Amino acid sequence: MDYEFSKTQKILKDEAHRFLAKECPSDVVREMAEDEIGYSRDMWQKMAELDWMGIMVPEQYDGMGGSFLDMTALLSEMGYHCMQGPYFATVVMGGLCILEAANDTQKADILPPVCRGERLLSVAWVESDGTYNPEGISMTAELQGDEYLLNGTKLFVPYAHVADRLVCATRTGQRTDDNHSGITLFVVNTRQPGISIEPLITMAGDKQSAVNFKNVRVSKDNLLGQLDQGWGVLKKVLLMAAVAKCAEMIGGAQKAMDMAVPYAKGREQFGRPVGAFQAVQHHCANMLTYSDTLKFMAYQAAWRISERLPFEKEASMCKAWGSDAYRRLVALAHQVVGGMGFMEEYDLQLYFKHAKAAEQVLGDADFHRELVAQEMQM
Numbered sequence: 513m514d515y516e517f518s519k520t521q522k523i524l525k526d527e528a529h530r531f532l533a534k535e536c537p538s539d540v541v542r543e544m545a546e547d548e549i550g551y552s553r554d555m556w557q558k559m560a561e562l563d564w565m566g567i568m569v570p571e572q573y574d575g576m577g578g579s580f581l582d583m584t585a586l587l588s589e590m591g592y593h594c595m596q597g598p599y600f601a602t603v604v605m606g607g608l609c610i611l612e613a614a615n616d617t618q619k620a621d622i623l624p625p626v627c628r629g630e631r632l633l634s635v636a637w638v639e640s641d642g643t644y645n646p647e648g649i650s651m652t653a654e655l656q657g658d659e660y661l662l663n664g665t666k667l668f669v670p671y672a673h674v675a676d677r678l679v680c681a682t683r684t685g686q687r688t689d690d691n692h693s694g695i696t697l698f699v700v701n702t703r704q705p706g707i708s709i710e711p712l713i714t715m716a717g718d719k720q721s722a723v724n725f726k727n728v729r730v731s732k733d734n735l736l737g738q739l740d741q742g743w744g745v746l747k748k749v750l751l752m753a754a755v756a757k758c759a760e761m762i763g764g765a766q767k768a769m770d771m772a773v774p775y776a777k778g779r780e781q782f783g784r785p786v787g788a789f790q791a792v793q794h795h796c797a798n799m800l801t802y803s804d805t806l807k808f809m810a811y812q813a814a815w816r817i818s819e820r821l822p823f824e825k826e827a828s829m830c831k832a833w834g835s836d837a838y839r840r841l842v843a844l845a846h847q848v849v850g851g852m853g854f855m856e857e858y859d860l861q862l863y864f865k866h867a868k869a870a871e872q873v874l875g876d877a878d879f880h881r882e883l884v885a886q887e888m889q890m
Contacts (some may be wrong), residue, residue, distance in 0.1 A: 521585045528589035531562065536593045538859045544596045545717025549674060551597030560629025565603055568611065570870075573623035579818040580752065584759035584811065591763025594862045596718050598632050598671035604756045605670070605749065606633025609679040613697060613737035613745045622677065622699065634675040635668035636723055637746060642752060644875050646692050646743045651725065653682035653696060658699065660684075660735075662706075662728040672709050672721040676700055680725075685740040695743040697736035704728050716869035717861075750818055751824055754831040754874040758810035761838040761870055767804045768863045771853075772799065774843035795844045802837040809833055825887035832880035835871040842867045 527555045535555045567583050569575020625631035641648045651664025656696035678700045685694030706728040737745050776787030786792050816823040844863045846853045853860040
C-alpha cells in the first residue's frame, strides 16, 4: 500500500494546520483545560463550516462523504496542536456508532445537526470495573410497554456535560458464557429526567464525567441496531476509535520532536550544540523510530478500515505500540530539553499529559497486546 496521503488529503491536512495554528495556540489549550465547558463554541462553529463535523458522514445526511483515512489527516493536526474538545467524542465515537448501527430514520434525525455543529454526541460504556470488555457492562434496560427503563452508572464519559445525545451500552438479556450477547445500544437524550452528570478530574484537562441513570425512560425507537446484539457494533467502533486516537498521537509525537530537535541543535554546552553529543543523538534517533513506526502501523490500519478490509489485529497492534511509543517519545523529548521542559510555561508538558491520557484511553498496551494474541489464536 501507499503510505502517502492523496492530494486532497494533503490539502485537508494543510488547511487544518493553518486553521488550528491560528485558532488553537497553546494558550487556548491551557484556557480550555481550565474552562468549565472545555471547548470554544466559536471555534466549534468554524470547524463545522469547514465540514469537519461531517467528514465521514454521507452527503445525503449533509456530510462531506469522506473516508476514515481522510479523518486521520485531520486528527493528526488536532494532536499536533493538542486540541481539547468534544470532536473525538462527537465525530469519531458517537458518529461511528450512528453510522454503523442506526437505521435510516435515526441517521436522518441525528447526523445533519451534528454536521452543522448544532448537536454533540458521546458514548457511555465504561462502568465501575474500568474494563473495555463486555462483562463490565451491567447497566440495565428493562422493557416496560413501549419504553425501556435504564438504570446504572457510566464512568469516564467524554464531554457528557455538553453532549446532547449519549450512545449507551446496556444489558437487556441474560449473560452468556462469553458475555457478548444481551448487550443493546440506545441513543439517550441527556435532558431526560433521571440523568445526573458529575465531572471527574482528569490528567490532561479533557472533560470526563460520571453519568448516573435512575429510571430513565427511553423509547423503543431509540434502540440502535439489533436487540441484544450491540457488542459487535461497539467492539468495532472502539477499535476504529483506537486507530483514530493513534492518529492524534502521531501529531502530538511530531510536535514533541519539533520542539526537542531544534533545541538540541541550538542549545550550546561545553562549546558545542548539545545535539553533537552521542547520547542526545540516540534520543533523537529513538524518537524518530517511535514516530515513524507509529505512522506506518496507524495508517495501515486506517487504510484497511477505509477499504472495508479486516482490521482488528492491525488496530490493536497500532494502539499497543502507540500507547507505549508516544509516552516514551515525549519522555525522551524531555530528556533532550532538560528541566525547562517540565515548566508549566513550556508547551512540552502539555504533550506529556496528552500522552499519558492517550496511553490509557480505549485500552492500554497490555489490553491490546492480549487482543493481538487472540487474533493470532495464541
